[in-house]
Amino acid sequence: MTAPAAADVTSALQAKFPSATSRPSVDHPAFNVPMSEAKTVLQWLRDEQGFDFMNDVTGIDWAEGASPRFTTVWHLYSTTGHLYIRVAADNADDENPVAPSVVDLWPAANWHERECWDLMGIKFDGHPDLRRILMWEGYPHHPLRKEFPLAGIETELPDLEVAAETQAKAIAAPMAGGPFVASSKGEMNLTEAEPRAKDESWNEKKPKPHAD
């Protein structure tokens, strides 16, 4: 394995995979590839270019209505060349996004893909054990999707027997209309975000009551 340099990797990758296009990035070399080629590109980067370290597998949700809605992003690092690379692929299906699993290339991807499936709802094709990792098995939502509110959604508890006995469920945090509540557009409710005086018993017209 050779130690790569940023410019070499860029030109080599574009020569080998003409369908890979450069992706605007502030720091590291980044590429868009078609989802069908993603795994081939990643394997080639590992075997030929020395990107032996899988940093991260994650997804980006471009919000409801956007198409393509989901992008899967891989971050690789070369422990010999000390170089990062970002590979991104748009998921074709907006409703049920699917990406190829790379667990057989990097065991590290196992938990990252489980996390991405759990929170973002991107399925990884070929993952040996695609279970939820942070939420409980059977939880109906994917919390990192943009339409999921910050406060949460009222949900049945995982164990229905316990729920029936205790009358308890996972309730949404009581913050509706409050300052930092998610909207599907990714905007904040800025009219409510202002710090304000709690005591409203006095104002310009009504004098402040004396504390005695």
Next chain:
Amino acid sequence: MASEFTVPDAGAKTAAAAASPEFETEKMSLAMGPSHPSTHGVLRLQLELDGETVTHCDPVLGYLHRGDEKIAENMTYNQFVPYTDRLDYLAPLANNHAYAHTVEQLAGVEVPDRVKAIRVLTTEMARVSSHLMGLGAYGLDVGAWTVLLYTFGEREKLYTLFEELTGARFTTSYSRIGGVSRDLPEGWLEKVSDFCDGFLPMLEEILQLLTRNKIFLDRTVDVGVISKEDAIGYGLSGPNLRGSGVKCDLRKDRPYWGYEQYDFDVPVGSKGDCYDRYLCRGEEMRQSIRIIRQVIANFPAGDHFAKDAVRIFAPKKDKVLTSMEELINNFMIVTEGPQMPAGEVYFEAENPKGTLGFFVVSKGGGVPWRLKIRGPSFCNISILPKLCKDELVSDVVSILGSLDFVMGECDR
């Protein structure tokens, strides 16, 4: 006569049991945690045991449910700084700086030398404090009480220094995008220097309690061996990676904040067992002190924030009260957040537990569109199922402690 007193051969007994179907063993499942003292947070290990041997291990996370990434997408860049304290809550300063640096890269802000020096200094202090906690708790896991008491004593001294600097002992929120929240207090550097003088002999004493301790050696040597290939393949980082003999340290390989000007060594293990990881942490503390001394010796003068950070920082309060433009500027920064250009940025910092990465996707505006946190502990414990297989239950405790993870980073 001696033969009368020989102990029955345990190995032969097991072999006999395996051979005859009469002694067929039944597998048993054991839930270790969520709040087992050795799990260093709320981690549940679903173990399958054959006698005392672990045949299968399934770590279950997800008890904290804090939703850091979701929260980050709903608040301004500045407002997220306190949340980074809570990732690796044993080294909040290191997290603050890593996050601030990521957003600075996105904004294209270069911080002055003084800020870089402060960041290196406080990150190394955080490293010492985190390793002290890790070492003490590890000692406790394998049955050594005194180590914890000693390391806590030293850690308290560090926390007092943090308190003088940041105003808080634990949740420091010290870094700002484009600088740090306040300059060093008068005479603080001398106090850090004094701490280093007192700490080094104490560290030797602490390490002496473990390094040649027979019980400690029995519990750690050749236990939980991670090969070089596995360490890289599973994406381990920090002392867990270096313990396996991979010389990989971002402070050397991709220097940031001027790490290249300091002289220090990267300790590397040879076997990759629990003992190697312990030795790496011990040596890293010595190296951190070395770095701290060099930073103090050449401490640059200047501002504690970047000049072009005016569009990120709220302006100074005296200006806000006299100038209308500054008032409007202050109002916009506080309510809508510092306006960032659109773009993507990924930065990893060498934190005590490993490499902490932030991936920020910005569509412009004051709120990140997507902020992904790559917690080192999350990656470090993903090797547990492989590591715990065919080990004894008591070794699971030893392995957990040697990985030195923090659940705040595993669980989001």
